[in-house]
Amino acid sequence: MSGPLDGVRVVDLTTVVVGPIATRTLADQGAEVIKVEAPGGDILRYLAAGSRSPAMSGKFINFNRNKRSIGLDIKQPEGAAALRALLARADVFVTNVRPAGLERAGLDFATLSALNPRLIHCSIQAFGRGGPYFNRPAYDPVIQSLSGVAGAFERSTGEPRFVPMVMTDHIAGLIAAQCVGFALYRRERTGLGEAIEVPMFENMASFVASEHLGAATFEPPLGPAGDERLLSPYYRPLPTKDGFITAHPNDNRQAFAFFAAIGRPELREDPRFNTPKARSENAAAFFELRAEALREKTTAEWLDIFAAADVPAARYNRLEDLLEDPHLAEVGFWEQDDHPTEGRIRRARTPNRFSGGMREETIPAPRLGRDTADILRELGHDEESIATMMKTGAAFAEGA
Missing domain, CATH: 3.40.50.10540 (Crotonobetainyl-coa:carnitine coa-transferase; domain 1)
Structure with a gap:
């Protein structure tokens, strides 16, 4: 072929x-x-x-x-x-x-x-x-x-x-x-x-405009350009007890599963976080609570918890780690x-x-x-x- x-x-x-x-x-x-x-x-x-x-x-x-x-x-x-x-x-x-x-x-x-x-x-x-x-x-x-x-x-x-x-x-x-x-x-x-x-x-x-035009899409603009979720200082791999992890719940099912996983199930009722729109409008607070929670366990512990809850998450790979990544090896x-x-x-x-x-x-x-x-x-x-x-x-x- x-x-x-x-x-x-x-x-x-x-x-x-x-x-x-x-x-x-x-x-x-x-x-x-x-x-x-x-x-x-x-x-x-x-x-x-x-x-x-x-x-x-x-x-x-x-x-x-x-x-x-x-x-x-x-x-x-x-x-x-x-x-x-x-x-x-x-x-x-x-x-x-x-x-x-x-x-x-x-x-x-x-x-x-x-x-x-x-x-x-x-x-x-x-x-x-x-x-x-x-x-x-x-x-x-x-x-x-x-x-x-x-x-x-x-x-x-x-x-x-x-x-x-x-x-x-x-x-x-x-x-x-x-x-x-x-x-x-x-x-x-x-x-x-x-x-x-x-x-x-x-x-x-x-x-860049596709990501960040946002409220400036409208004429007159409804607000400044920029997606505040992506511009958050917490939009990065976050520290755990022994390293870093990226956990990124997005839709309601994932977000509510994340809240349960970190021992905060009541957050699903919080009007700041109970819909995708609310989490977007309160991105700074949502990202900050994620950062605080992830410090409490090791990377391996969180990966097991998030895998069981079907929350999107992954370990943090340095450049050299790519050479040993198990998924890349397997495929x-x-x-x-x-x-x-x-x-x-x-x-x-x-x-x-x-x-x-x-x-x-x-x-x-x-x-x-x-x-x-x-x-x-x-x-x-x-x-x-x-x-x-x-x-x-x-x-x-x-x-x-």
């Missing part, structure tokens, strides 16, 4: 995280992804700590499985011609090069659709077209700062903070992969490709493989499953230009032509 995108060819001109997570998602579903790398390669090869050899950081390995790598200097005519030849045969082009750079290189949708009318052109941008920020550079912290993510931390903790993950890159990258799937479906009906623009800022502003979440150059590696498998089949073979993340010669042969280059391109630097492979 193969993945749902088997037979789809993707040309990937992306770097860092937002683009590679989009193309890895497509690759994990069976698409053939050809990663086009400029001299020096994707900066993520060097940016993250942890590597056994140069240009192969652990982070790069995680974001670039199931891809082939071709090294091209598209500033040279032969390199640019090879990229155009790839795009002429591709189904999808994904890039996070800024729009002005795409136009200068002749990689904008208008130019490429004339070359390949069936091409789906997906441009992941920091900011959308038409606004004053368009064409500015940005990375995840810039978008977290601008979109209200850091501001939500300030409301909650008293100081602006970033989520300690490149969250906006992940969200925008997954949205880009989703949009490509939508466009492929429409192409099945129309036969034509199309341009997709995925702006990181607007997508994250939408993400086969962690996989180990022998990378041809990097030795034994651990990776998280694709969590989602399709009954019609999944990609069976996992291709290890490539060394820079690993597949350059093979891909050029597929494009019709003979050995002399490949050797010439390698000599001039129009094409390259690590160590070649």
